[in-house]
Amino acid sequence: MADRLLVGTRKGLFRIERNVNGRWEIAGNWFLGDPISMLLVESNTPRIHAAMDLGHFGVKLQRTENGGESWSEMPAPAYPEKPDEVEDKDPFRGLEIPWSTQMIWSLVAGAPDELWCGVIPGGLFHSTDSGDSWQLIRTLWDDPRRKKWMGGGYDFAGIHSILVDPRNAAHVTIGVSVGGVWTTWDRGAHWELIGSGLRSEYMPPDKAGDPLTQDPHRLVQCPASPDRLWMQHHNGIFVSEDGGVHWRELSDLPISSFGFTVAVNPNDPDTAWFVPAIKDEQRIPVDAKLVVSRTRDGGRNFDLLHQGLPDAPAYDLVYRHALGVSDDGEQLVFGSTTGSLWVSEDQGDHWLVISHHLPPILCVQFEG
Amino acid sequence: MPSLSFTSNLTRHTPCPDGEFEATTVADLFQCYFLRWPEVRGYVLDDQGTVRNHVIVLVDGRSLHDRQKLSDALTPNSEVFVFQALSGG
Numbered sequence: 001m002a003d004r005l006l007v008g009t010r011k012g013l014f015r016i017e018r019n020v021n022g023r024w025e026i027a028g029n030w031f032l033g034d035p036i037s038m039l040l041v042e043s044n045t046p047r048i049h050a051a052m053d054l055g056h057f058g059v060k061l062q063r064t065e066n067g068g069e070s071w072s073e074m075p076a077p078a079y080p081e082k083p084d085e086v087e088d089k090d091p092f093r094g095l096e097i098p099w100s101t102q103m104i105w106s107l108v109a110g111a112p113d114e115l116w117c118g119v120i121p122g123g124l125f126h127s128t129d130s131g132d133s134w135q136l137i138r139t140l141w142d143d144p145r146r147k148k149w150m151g152g153g154y155d156f157a158g159i160h161s162i163l164v165d166p167r168n169a170a171h172v173t174i175g176v177s178v179g180g181v182w183t184t185w186d187r188g189a190h191w192e193l194i195g196s197g198l199r200s201e202y203m204p205p206d207k208a209g210d211p212l213t214q215d216p217h218r219l220v221q222c223p224a225s226p227d228r229l230w231m232q233h234h235n236g237i238f239v240s241e242d243g244g245v246h247w248r249e250l251s252d253l254p255i256s257s258f259g260f261t262v263a264v265n266p267n268d269p270d271t272a273w274f275v276p277a278i279k280d281e282q283r284i285p286v287d288a289k290l291v292v293s294r295t296r297d298g299g300r301n302f303d304l305l306h307q308g309l310p311d312a313p314a315y316d317l318v319y320r321h322a323l324g325v326s327d328d329g330e331q332l333v334f335g336s337t338t339g340s341l342w343v344s345e346d347q348g349d350h351w352l353v354i355s356h357h358l359p360p361i362l363c364v365q366f367e368g
Numbered sequence: 369m370p371s372l373s374f375t376s377n378l379t380r381h382t383p384c385p386d387g388e389f390e391a392t393t394v395a396d397l398f399q400c401y402f403l404r405w406p407e408v409r410g411y412v413l414d415d416q417g418t419v420r421n422h423v424i425v426l427v428d429g430r431s432l433h434d435r436q437k438l439s440d441a442l443t444p445n446s447e448v449f450v451f452q453a454l455s456g457g
Contacts, residue, residue: 056377057411057423060381100416
């Protein structure tokens with residue numbers, strides 16, 4: 001059971017701890033005032049990475065080797081010089097795609113000292129020295145199909161989900177908004193666009209099944225059963241039994257099929273959690289009633305969990321990386337755009353509020 | 369020699385003391401400064417070496433004309449000042 005967690009917000013990084021009385025409370029903070037777009041707690045080490053999205057001065061990466069006692073600025077993933085003859089424009093709006101990191105949207109550990117980083121505008125970066133240096137995966141960036149990616153929520157496309165196969169760290173699968181699901185079996189030397197069965201209802205009917213037009217809002221993998229993937233898609237919830245090659249859309253979902261986030265129990269591929277919302281025109285809880293939905297049978301049935309969540313009208317939206325699950329699959333935490341943070345010790349049956357007054361929450365992760 | 373100084377807002381993130389270097393263009397001046405203080409480069413310029421969208425560079429009180437190549441000419445007494453735009457925060 002975890003006793004600590006980290007929360008990345010629009011205005012800094014916060015540590016939450018369970019105190020001697022068993023209550024969760026804010027125990028520390030770093031980088032107050034600076035947006036923390038992504039964080040990574042490396043398992044079994046005191047190493048933590050925090051990605052900052054400074055409004056004026058660009059994207060930065062900070063790393064601590066001692067659990068937060070001290071931090072060092074590390075190189076941020078950077079694009080190579082763009083050749084003058086290369087034309088790179090958004091396929092629908094004609095805007096020039098910047099070859100410059102605008103936001104770090106995913107940060108994941110692979111083999112020891114190996115990191116993967118996904119950014120807006122659509123670059124995937126690789127490090128083999130724990131973030132001392134980064135290399136753009138050119139095979140993906142230079143793939144002509146990458147130029148057909150389009151922005152989803154942001155001006156340009158971005159990689160928000162990176163799944164490293166626990167059986168084989170060379171097998172990596174990514175989710176792109178908007179650009180579908182891609183996988184490599186050789187650490188990025190070759191890529192395959194996958195995603196049969198996905199459906200994009202925002203596209204013309206003849207394009208709805210095109211894997212390249214899919215908008216996976218969040219993609220997660222069950223470590224105990226790595227072929228099982230869950231996806232909160234822009235217009236539905238999908239599940240895959242073969243690592244993302246084929247997908248099945250769930251039907252008759254309670255409340256709404258829209259949302260941004262999903263978490264899977266690391267030890268049980270059939271148990272997953274979502275935070276439904278009214279679809280893209282509004283992006284608030286349905287009927288202003290904040291709930292978490294949970295399936296324990298692979299998506300056939302869903303429970304709506306609300307004990308401890310607000311009875312009063314609530315307008316909290318939960319972003320892609322703002323729902324976390326502990327390694328044992330018992331604890332959950334989620335934070336909202338209105339700065340509320342809840343934790344559950346029983347897989348979501350009951351929720352305890354930690355704070356209603358944090359800055360807008362962008363990402364969460366349990367420590368240990 | 370031309371001088372370069374920075375908004376105090378930047379010192380919150382990284383040391384960036386004032387500096388004076390022999391230079392005939394803003395590009396030269398920045399290059400000299402970043403050789404001495406390499407960590408400052410990424411705060412001022414993006415991955416392509418262009419001045420960041422929400423950073424403003426004043427050369428003798430006037431906005432930098434060439435924000436991509438930084439080719440604006442300097443005199444020996446030029447003062448270059450880097451500060452953050454009110455946009456982008």
